Amino acid sequence: MISKVLEKWIFTIKKYSFLFSELVKRDFKQKYKRTALGMLWSILSPLLTLLIMKIVFTEFFGRTQPHYTTYLFSGNLVMAFYREATRNGMSSLLNNSKIIQKINVPKYLFLLSKNVSALVNFMLTLVVYYLFCMLDKITFGPHMVLLLYPIICLVVMNVGIGMILSALFVFFRDIQYLYDVFLTLLTYLSAIFYRVDSFSVRTQQLFMLNPVYVMIKYFRSIVIDGVIPSPQYHLLMAFYALFYLAIGSAIYKKYNKEFVYYM
Amino acid sequence: MPTIECKNVSVRYITGDLKSIGLKEFVVKKITGNYHVKEFWANKNISFSIEKGDMLGIIGSNGAGKSTLLKAITGIMKPGDGQITTHGSIAALLELASGFDNDMTVRENTYLRGALLGYTKEFLDAKYKEIIAFAELEDFQDYMFKQLSSGMKSRLAFAIACLVDPDIIILDEVLSVGDGAFRKKSGDKMREILDAGITGILVSHNESQIRELCNKILWLDHGKQIAFSDDVEKYVNAYEEFLLTKKLPESEDDINELSKAYEKRMREKQEEKSRTEAEKLQAILEKGESESAVLAAFNVLKKNRPELLTKDEFTFNS
Numbered sequence: 001m002i003s004k005v006l007e008k009w010i011f012t013i014k015k016y017s018f019l020f021s022e023l024v025k026r027d028f029k030q031k032y033k034r035t036a037l038g039m040l041w042s043i044l045s046p047l048l049t050l051l052i053m054k055i056v057f058t059e060f061f062g063r064t065q066p067h068y069t070t071y072l073f074s075g076n077l078v079m080a081f082y083r084e085a086t087r088n089g090m091s092s093l094l095n096n097s098k099i100i101q102k103i104n105v106p107k108y109l110f111l112l113s114k115n116v117s118a119l120v121n122f123m124l125t126l127v128v129y130y131l132f133c134m135l136d137k138i139t140f141g142p143h144m145v146l147l148l149y150p151i152i153c154l155v156v157m158n159v160g161i162g163m164i165l166s167a168l169f170v171f172f173r174d175i176q177y178l179y180d181v182f183l184t185l186l187t188y189l190s191a192i193f194y195r196v197d198s199f200s201v202r203t204q205q206l207f208m209l210n211p212v213y214v215m216i217k218y219f220r221s222i223v224i225d226g227v228i229p230s231p232q233y234h235l236l237m238a239f240y241a242l243f244y245l246a247i248g249s250a251i252y253k254k255y256n257k258e259f260v261y262y263m
Numbered sequence: 264m265p266t267i268e269c270k271n272v273s274v275r276y277i278t279g280d281l282k283s284i285g286l287k288e289f290v291v292k293k294i295t296g297n298y299h300v301k302e303f304w305a306n307k308n309i310s311f312s313i314e315k316g317d318m319l320g321i322i323g324s325n326g327a328g329k330s331t332l333l334k335a336i337t338g339i340m341k342p343g344d345g346q347i348t349t350h351g352s353i354a355a356l357l358e359l360a361s362g363f364d365n366d367m368t369v370r371e372n373t374y375l376r377g378a379l380l381g382y383t384k385e386f387l388d389a390k391y392k393e394i395i396a397f398a399e400l401e402d403f404q405d406y407m408f409k410q411l412s413s414g415m416k417s418r419l420a421f422a423i424a425c426l427v428d429p430d431i432i433i434l435d436e437v438l439s440v441g442d443g444a445f446r447k448k449s450g451d452k453m454r455e456i457l458d459a460g461i462t463g464i465l466v467s468h469n470e471s472q473i474r475e476l477c478n479k480i481l482w483l484d485h486g487k488q489i490a491f492s493d494d495v496e497k498y499v500n501a502y503e504e505f506l507l508t509k510k511l512p513e514s515e516d517d518i519n520e521l522s523k524a525y526e527k528r529m530r531e532k533q534e535e536k537s538r539t540e541a542e543k544l545q546a547i548l549e550k551g552e553s554e555s556a557v558l559a560a561f562n563v564l565k566k567n568r569p570e571l572l573t574k575d576e577f578t579f580n581s
Contacts, residue, residue, distance in 0.1 A: 015381075018378050018382075018383060018384045019378035019379060019381075021378075022374055022375045022378040022379075023375070023378075025371070025375075026364055026367060026371070026375055029366065029367060029371070030364070030366060033366070096362075098361045098362035099362040099379060100339075101334075101339065102339070102355075102357045102361075102362060103339075103355070103362075103379050103380065104337055104338045104339050104355075105379055168286075172284075172285050172286035172289060173285055174285035174286055174287060175286055178286060257339075257340060257341035258277075260334075260339060260340055261276055261277045262277070
């Protein structure tokens with residue numbers, strides 16, 4: 001039974017690997033418009049955001065907590081990845097409507113390829129993140145490898161949420177604006193530039209309902225404090241990732257042939 | 264075992280509300296109970312089956328549901344009712360000039376489209392030159408796609424799509440792409456593919472194409488199946504007559520009548536044509552100032568219809 005499913009999976013992957021690589025190539029070309037500066041810009045833009053936040057919050061609001069730059073950057077890094085992957089994922093179906101209406105290909109491929117290009121962008125920023133950590137005198141250790149865990153969880157969650165959003169976007173075009181508003185709200189609720197310990201314990205627990213915050217907290221815990229979160233914490237992250245993936249897959253499965261009516 | 268079998272297939276579109284009203288309005292309408300989904304059946308109760316080697320022509324005026332039926336057969340749409348079974352790989356040459364990426368080069372678009380159609384990288388590497396040569400785009404390979412003319416785009420789309428080796432081929436109005444020379448080339452290519460004993464479906468507004476290529480015929484009108492038959496000649500005749508009279512046939516007799524009317528009309532047209540031709544010739548002869556024109560006519564008669572010359576009226580003193 002399991003071997004049969006696996007066999008089918010391998011067959012599907014083999015069948016569509018070439019198409020997938022071509023789609024990823026296309027997304028890269030669209031994104032960076034074939035300029036070296038295009039790639040540079042995608043690193044520069046989060047750095048500039050970081051710079052502004054750093055100046056605003058240390059100079060004007062007088063925040064003086066240790067490793068504040070790393071604290072800020074961790075939040076920005078994860079949030080930017082989440083934002084880019086889900087926003088681009090949202091339009092992945094509709095942008096390819098011309099193809100979907102004419103050729104019978106698995107629709108999730110368009111979403112996955114958008115996620116790959118967001119992931120690559122994230123990895124580039126991650127390199128800069130490590131450079132900043134060094135400048136901020138963070139101690140590096142083997143525990144840093146554990147950062148792979150939140151990254152994997154994020155990727156899975158981004159795909160899941162991207163599935164939900166892209167499906168919704170086919171049915172409701174105004175989701176785009178609503179989601180932008182939601183993202184702003186989410187950014188403020190993710191404790192990117194403030195600390196949560198000043199809130200009551202109950203409020204702090206409420207923060208854990210925000211999956212992006214949960215991922216950010218893991219980053220900070222590993223990088224700044226050098227502390228590995230509890231196993232329950234790991235489970236919570238896996239739950240969020242799989243929960244959204246399950247919902248997204250269910251929607252795609254149910255509406256797979258309906259999308260074409262609304263395009 | 265039929266290669267393609269449709270049993271009571273109905274395909275539904277959803278129109279009216281929901282389509283791009285946005286979430287806010289959707290919620291408002293849902294709350295106030297004003298939310299309605301309108302269904303539109305683009306196909307209703309279509310049944311036919313074709314065997315290996317058959318070529319099915321689908322005819323019908325605009326909005327008859329031809330393209331929708333093809334989408335259901337290729338699996339892009341799911342029939343709301345009924346059942347479609349197909350055996351073998353399907354290649355669909357629908358109107359494909361759209362869906363290319365404007366900011367990519369011709370070469371990149373060729374690979375992407377090939378991948379979308381399910382070709383492997385090795386296959387494309389081997390066939391790339393052939394595709395470009397067929398589309399006559401050798402000098403444009405590294406041009407951005409948006410720099411091409413619309414004719415070039417359609418040519419590329421056709422060239423990529425026709426390099427297939429499927430069991431079933433589906434053609435939707437693709438044989439009328441490009442200029443005259445290219446149209447001839449694509450027509451030849453198609454005939455070459457079809458001659459290999461492939462099963463196919465052809466949608467065309469060019470009735471003579473249907474007569475030439477098809478051995479089965481399906482007539483749709485506003486989503487309803489008017490007829491499915493292997494008497495292509497009769498049904499295309501009836502269809503062409505229908506296009507003039509706009510009266511749908513309701514029975515086999517109506518079809519026969521329409522077909523006969525068409526044949527009669529064609530005969531009259533033919534006679535009319537010969538008559539005008541004769542008149543034209545006569546005019547030329549009458550106007551001919553020298554004897555040579557008359558002499559030439561006489562020689563032709565002598566050669567082709569000598570029996571006429573023995574009649575009294577034709578006794579010439581030449």
